[in-house]
Amino acid sequence: MFFIVGLKSRTKTVETGRFRCPNEGADRAYRHVRARRWFTLFFIPLIPLGTQGEWVRCDSCGAQYGPDVVHRHPAGRDPTRRG
């Protein structure tokens, strides 16, 4: 008998919302993604080994930013729109 073990990276969307994409200068939908490394047995992820990275991805243009971009560039502050 033998075991097939390995490591695998998986990404997961942890949050979605709207922000002002710095690349486009307009309000866009984003997804906050987290990548984790997993210990696998027979290709089944069993044990999470730690976070590899987190980023925010614009759904419109695909640009990627650090997770704090949604706080530095919140949606809904269009200076040309009042009320």
Ligand SMILES: [Zn+2]
């Ligand atoms: Zn964008």
